[in-house]
Amino acid sequence: MAYRFRNSDRTVKLGLHRIAREQIDGALSAIAGRPRDKAIHEVRKACKKLRALLRIVRSGFPDYTYENAAFRDIARLLAFTRDARVLLDTCDVLLASVPEDVDRASILGLREQFADEMAQVAMGEAAEARLEQARALLAMVRERIPGWTLDEEDWDALGPGLGRVLRQADKAWRAAAREPDAMHFHELRKRMKYHWYHTRLLVPVWPVMMQPRAAELGRLADLLGLHHDLCVLEERLGGFVPGTRYDKSAATLRGLAADRRKQMERDTAPLVGRLLAQEADALVDHWHRLWDIWRTQGRHSA
Template sequence: MIRLPLRCASAREARDEFMAYRLKRTDETCEAALRRIATEEIDAALAEIDDAGMDLHDKIHELRKRAKRLRGLIRLVRPSFPAYAAENAAIRDAARRLSGLRDFEGMIETVDKLAAATGDAGLGPLRAHLVATRNAAVAGGDVAADLAVFRAEMMALRARVADWTLTANGFKALRPGIDKIFDRARQDRRLAAETPETAVIHDWRKAVKYHWYHTRLLQPIDPARMGRRAGQVRTLSELLGDHHDLAVLDGWIAGADALTGGAAERDRLRDLIAARQAALEAEAQALAARLFASPARKMSRRWKHLWKAWRAA
């Protein structure tokens, strides 16, 4: 039987997750909010790097999440942020240094999810093979050196944050970024319905995830309504993320040697993955049809009214 690694968040972690990564009424300007949130995310990443008691795989996972949040943050203000291209590339490239180890850990988690979703009891040998491959990669690599470089790049980023500037303020600094990502998510949903290829669904997933980040950042303007939407968009992002993770696993299986069971087992696993992906696609499309029914301008108009009321309170 495959052991599913379950981790329940503590009350403090749940509270921190709710409170972190949000605009605040005390932010005097959007520029001040941008700098504050970026600094908080970077400081949290530095603390995680320096936490000797933190599991290595959890550490890599959390650091990559910090990088994604930072990219989501600056994408919100992209049209008003002259340094966007350079900083987005810097954050992306820093996170790539940690991707190799996370890829194997992600495939192990994907096998666990696949077992839970399908009830397939024959995935144990695949999981054991992935664990052994991951452990060999850790032993053969220099994770400490990669973390040291990532830390240095985060420190350099932190120093630059103090000089970040925006060319607009108020909701004008936010609306173009909100609309751009929302429209992209709508378009990608339609394209994925017409052409459900892995690359298309992966692009859709990225747009959805950025919209989730934007909804979280703006949650204080209407905590209940925005919180509900954030929860629904997160669910959609996870459905599409599971689809992508299965595609990664499928690609690895297709090229892997020495799998227990040979070609017959490889074909069985790939068929199992394809069936699960089809189920995820159907669920994601049904949810997205509700979440992205209205044009971006209609949604952002509502958010603008909520923003003005929130700032005036």
């Protein structure tokens, strides 16, 4: 099912319950029927969407801290393959556009090492055991969903969380603009991704406006995701000791990664600026009015 509120959700609380169940069921289905690496990816993605869902109702959700930590810990449980996968995939991205004067063969040798590391991490009983633990934890959360309550309803349940994330995103963007390092861009990436998920949840209030915004936020998520991956690769490549195998290849690849990262920082700046051009309070007020129109329309057509 689509990740969004529906007018058939009589209350925000019921929408919260439904969307949470759908995301957990999708993750459980992936564990049961998908290859291990695909299942891990799907479960981690579902946990991110679930944490975003909880964030938009955060101010009136008494169980927020406990349940957010539950989904965070499930994602962390399955993070053991992430860095190895990032190294391999990001290396491939850079190899696809290696300049002609770069020794491609030496970089391919380094890639093979990353591929071996990935294979070692992903195989074995430990990975299967972690997936089984994630399955059990997700099932436990699903059983708790009927007991989730909200102190507020309608837009009062959603507006504060939407605004909070927007203000955090704006703060992160200002910090990244002042000091464009990995930490600040990682924070920006997280906040903009939460806003992307919130926009997707609210697409029905006016699809003709919200869908293009969601698409641009999705594009930004991909760009900032690659930026983060390049930072991870740069850090790993900086650990090769001079005079050892692959040290020269690592230095070359690290230079390519740094150049690509800096170019991405220049390219994403206008997109982030446009998406955050409207002040948080003004956007929340605008979407509040759209929400009221949509809900009124739904009641009249019921």
